[in-house]
Amino acid sequence: MIYYPPLVERWRSETHIFHLLCGECTITLEDVALHFGLPIDGSAVTGISVIVESAALCYNLLGASLGDDKSNFSNLKFTWLKANFEHLSINATEEELMCAAQAYIMHIIGGVLIPNANNNRVHLQYSPLLTDLPNVRSYSWGSTILAMLYRELCRTTKSDGIDIGGCLVWLQSWALYRMPFLASISHQPYVFPLVNR
Known part of the structure; x- marks a missing residue:
């Protein structure tokens, strides 16, 4: 199960911040750099907009x-x-x-x-x-990933938004790390009561 729907519902396009009951938070470039190990400064990742051949x-x-x-x-x-x-x-x-x-x-x-x-x-x-x-x-791959994710979150919060793109696996990982209360299961190691006596 991907945990992005509760986050999308709480995303504010005007401020690029999640508004949660526990406070406000957002994804930073540092989060992207630490998680992926990708550079966040350097040349912009741009591509050709019109491909002729x-x-x-x-x-x-x-x-x-x-x-x-x-x-x-x-x-x-x-x-x-x-x-x-x-x-x-x-x-x-x-x-x-x-x-x-x-x-x-x-x-x-x-x-x-x-x-x-x-x-x-x-x-x-x-x-x-x-x-x-x-x-x-x-190239600044980290800033590109973050910009694309912000764009997708903003697009998805609109009334006509029906799907979402962007690095959702990373968004899920970030959310579970920053907000463990979103997890539906406990990540504690399983204890065998009869064996551990």
């Missing part, structure tokens, strides 16, 4: 692209990433290893860090950030 962009990054019938696309399905990069041969070249690493990072971005509401695709706008893998750490 998506097949070429995909091929340059991953060494593979969707079929010719789908030459104009803006995101990649996780099923396609898995089918093309799940297994590497023993004799994989360094280029094949880099492509597989970039595909894995794209999957992490779209599946964990910055997922959309339907959570089965990753947008190609992030792919240019991965062309220089040693430079990836210089």
